[in-house]
Amino acid sequence: xxxxxxxxRAVVALERQKLFQNTAVIGGLDKFLSNWAVEATAxxxxxxxxxxxxxxTASFNYAAVPMAERTAALDRFVxxxxxxxxxxxxxxxxxxxxxxxxxxxxxxxPKRSTPKPKITAPLRPGSLELPVTAFKGINDTTAVKFxxxxxxxxxxxxxxxxxxxxxxxxxxxxxDLSPGPEQTIVANIWEVRLTxxxxxxxxxxxxxxxxxxxxxxxFNNHFLARQLHTGDRLVISGKVTVFRNTLVFESPExxxxxDKELVHTGRLAPVYPLTAGLYPRxxxxxxxxxxxxxxxxxxxxxxxxxxxxxxxxxxxxxVTQAHFPSDEASKDAARxxxxxDELFFLxxxxxxxxxxxxxxxxxxxxxxxxxxLDRFLRSLPFxxxxxxxxxxxxxxxxxxxxxAMSRLLQGEVGSGKxxxxxxxxxxxxxxxxxxxxxxxxxxxxxxxxxxxxxxxELLATETQAGDKTVSHLGILPDRPLTVALLIxxxxxxxxxxxxxxxxxxxxxxxxxxHALIQKAMKFxxxxxxxxxxxxxxxxxxxxxxxQKGTNPHILVMTATPIPRTLALTLYGDLDLSVINxxxxxxxxxxxxxxxxxxxxxxxxxxRKQVELKQQAFIICPLVEESETVQARAxxxxxxxxxxxTFSQYRLGLLHGRMSAAEKDSVMGAFSAGTLDxxxxxxxxxxxxxxPNATVMLIESADRFGLSQLHxxxxxxxxxxxxxxxxxxxxxPSEVANARLSVIESTQDGFILAEEDLKLRGxxxxxxxxQSGLPDLKMAKLSDVPIxxxxxxxxxxxxxxxxxxxxxxxxxxxxxxxxxxPQTGEWS
Ligand code: ADP
Ligand code: MG
Numbered sequence: 138x139x140x141x142x143x144x145x146r147a148v149v150a151l152e153r154q155k156l157f158q159n160t161a162v163i164g165g166l167d168k169f170l171s172n173w174a175v176e177a178t179a180x181x182x183x184x185x186x187x188x189x190x191x192x193x194t195a196s197f198n199y200a201a202v203p204m205a206e207r208t209a210a211l212d213r214f215v216x217x218x219x220x221x222x223x224x225x226x227x228x229x230x231x232x233x234x235x236x237x238x239x240x241x242x243x244x245x246x247p248k249r250s251t252p253k254p255k256i257t258a259p260l261r262p263g264s265l266e267l268p269v270t271a272f273k274g275i276n277d278t279t280a281v282k283f284x285x286x287x288x289x290x291x292x293x294x295x296x297x298x299x300x301x302x303x304x305x306x307x308x309x310x311x312x313d314l315s316p317g318p319e320q321t322i323v324a325n326i327w328e329v330r331l332t333x334x335x336x337x338x339x340x341x342x343x344x345x346x347x348x349x350x351x352x353x354x355x356f357n358n359h360f361l362a363r364q365l366h367t368g369d370r371l372v373i374s375g376k377v378t379v380f381r382n383t384l385v386f387e388s389p390e391x392x393x394x395x396d397k398e399l400v401h402t403g404r405l406a407p408v409y410p411l412t413a414g415l416y417p418r419x420x421x422x423x424x425x426x427x428x429x430x431x432x433x434x435x436x437x438x439x440x441x442x443x444x445x446x447x448x449x450x451x452x453x454x455x456v457t458q459a460h461f462p463s464d465e466a467s468k469d470a471a472r473x474x475x476x477x478d479e480l481f482f483l484x485x486x487x488x489x490x491x492x493x494x495x496x497x498x499x500x501x502x503x504x505x506x507x508x509x510l511d512r513f514l515r516s517l518p519f520x521x522x523x524x525x526x527x528x529x530x531x532x533x534x535x536x537x538x539x540x541a542m543s544r545l546l547q548g549e550v551g552s553g554k555x556x557x558x559x560x561x562x563x564x565x566x567x568x569x570x571x572x573x574x575x576x577x578x579x580x581x582x583x584x585x586x587x588x589x590x591x592x593x594e595l596l597a598t599e600t601q602a603g604d605k606t607v608s609h610l611g612i613l614p615d616r617p618l619t620v621a622l623l624i625x626x627x628x629x630x631x632x633x634x635x636x637x638x639x640x641x642x643x644x645x646x647x648x649x650x651h652a653l654i655q656k657a658m659k660f661x662x663x664x665x666x667x668x669x670x671x672x673x674x675x676x677x678x679x680x681x682x683x684q685k686g687t688n689p690h691i692l693v694m695t696a697t698p699i700p701r702t703l704a705l706t707l708y709g710d711l712d713l714s715v716i717n718x719x720x721x722x723x724x725x726x727x728x729x730x731x732x733x734x735x736x737x738x739x740x741x742x743x744r745k746q747v748e749l750k751q752q753a754f755i756i757c758p759l760v761e762e763s764e765t766v767q768a769r770a771x772x773x774x775x776x777x778x779x780x781x782t783f784s785q786y787r788l789g790l791l792h793g794r795m796s797a798a799e800k801d802s803v804m805g806a807f808s809a810g811t812l813d814x815x816x817x818x819x820x821x822x823x824x825x826x827x828p829n830a831t832v833m834l835i836e837s838a839d840r841f842g843l844s845q846l847h848x849x850x851x852x853x854x855x856x857x858x859x860x861x862x863x864x865x866x867x868x869p870s871e872v873a874n875a876r877l878s879v880i881e882s883t884q885d886g887f888i889l890a891e892e893d894l895k896l897r898g899x900x901x902x903x904x905x906x907q908s909g910l911p912d913l914k915m916a917k918l919s920d921v922p923i924x925x926x927x928x929x930x931x932x933x934x935x936x937x938x939x940x941x942x943x944x945x946x947x948x949x950x951x952x953x954x955x956x957x958p959q960t961g962e963w964s
Pocket of ligand 1: 519520521522525548549550551552553554555556696720721826
């Protein structure tokens, strides 16, 4: 209500300034006043006041009032409106009465006008588990919506941080706006209309404050008209441009202002990540209550000593300031403390795991057979890059030790990780051990099988190929080197035979998918396990593999660029090798994001490339997670392209529902150049290597994450010819638009990873959910100093009190158990 009054007063003031011409509001004051009255009376429960006001407004007609009497008329209107406002009729405490004395509701005097926190300290243990439904206004239906955000109780709410803050202290008045970048106003909507500038169906509003009016236009967005209403109070933020001599906001950010208190108490008002059906108003109100009521008595588990040493603020302050900061500096201090906590716990968990591994049985040392290694490297049609050499040396020196290797080999798509891994595999086998090579998909397992056996062929004097096994003679002095492919698709009997041969030690290298870590899989003497594309394998899978042999050496490969510090933190149990250069002669892939109407020219471009004897990929849309549905969509796309668009060319189809043999033959045909165009579902994602393929068209590119698009794109540009990637997106969201511009403008996997992180959050990005790592909400990829701080403190604490048994670490211990329940090593 006071908010509505402010608005009314602002309009009256403007009308006065404009000399009572009835022009303060476009369309005249009467329209505004009647809208205003509806809004202002919505929450009024006092019937007699309401009736009185309604009677007054019914007879009010500003347009009919003679000019000289208009000032008095407006004063009367304002007075009537003010009379409407009763102290506290509409304000009700949001916290329901609960019988637990630990959070009893404080008695509040009805006369007091400033609301007080409704809950008193101290907090009882368990209070943080108080469900959201304990709060007034949160029923079961609303609770379900909160649950979608991962919020079930008070703790979750406290840790549901704002996506950003709006700084209302820096808003401008409309009269002070000038053409230029990012400016913010708080204004009323005076009019909303649909327009079609240049045929684009757009939403246009006229906004006003006490200093004037301005238009805001959202091009190509006529849906917005439904969400904005005359009389709404908005915060508008964006670029101001000049159009036909007047200022206009072009597609600004906007937000409805519904909660007066937030604007006035915090100059930095929180904006929460929401889900459909949760109103900002509801969430903000609840947040304010919960933060005021619970944050001050949060127990701080971080030892005082660490807090002092690092200059970190305490937890109650940090949580409070993260939501409702008093200023920018407090907001930053809060984020530092909370980010520190996240990374600190992460590091403690990682250290615990590393300790567990180190204390398990030692691995076996694998010496380097230098003569064989040289022979292998000489047999390759290229020279290793410096970065490949360095990584290989790091790996070989790990293998030389009895402490089992845990190394992450990181390198861009196409940087040549597989060759390096193959060299390590050969060394293990030469030393009398078996090796396992695990890929995330069957297609990739098959491809690795092909490329590894091809490399071994160069080294061998003779090769004997069987069904899914290849034996190479002349590599080992005394016996053939046998490689087998084991994938889920093979006949059960065939798999059993292979498994038995692995168990009996007849097979030196087995390449496959998850099948390799299943129970049925037994090795005679597993020395080295290589895992490709780590982000699909969780920590548990790694652990499973560890149990397969006498604690084998593990090499994990990833094309996901992770900054070193973060990699060491998240995979603190892994050492890191980086291949940071591509083999010479690689080209940048020209990437274009096309408008839907440019589909025809995309097809023409593909035709041109095919005429030049190049090959093309067409990636079908990601329909949904189900492979079956995706397969169906891909089949339809394939059929129609084959019949019409590309009827003169040889088309192939690849999808996840095909048998391994079918996929194999299609991939084989594409590799051999007997297919011109390969239509594929996203199964093609990682690692497929066909140098003659120079063009890729990605359908519904907006549906994919940046890293994924980057991976797709890495399928072309692997040969000498200039390569191209075209992206099509029918109806991209704003976020998707941003993403597509990024992928169009850079080929730097590191930048793409950072952007992806921003969009998806680190949890999902690193697969930390599946690996059981806690989620990072506050910590950012760029938080290197905080990371280092957390690492040092965790290491120090761990050295001092590894089991956290000291009394001063009690609270920390309990929090750790909560954050890392699966890390059993604590007790
Ligand atoms: P990654 O697994 O890192 O994506 P691959 O190991 O599959 O990369 O290598 C990509 C391609 O580059 C392969 O065809 C491989 O034979 C080739 N390659 C690897 N290293 C070199 C090098 N040093 N010089 C030239 N080509 C190389
Ligand atoms: Mg690869």
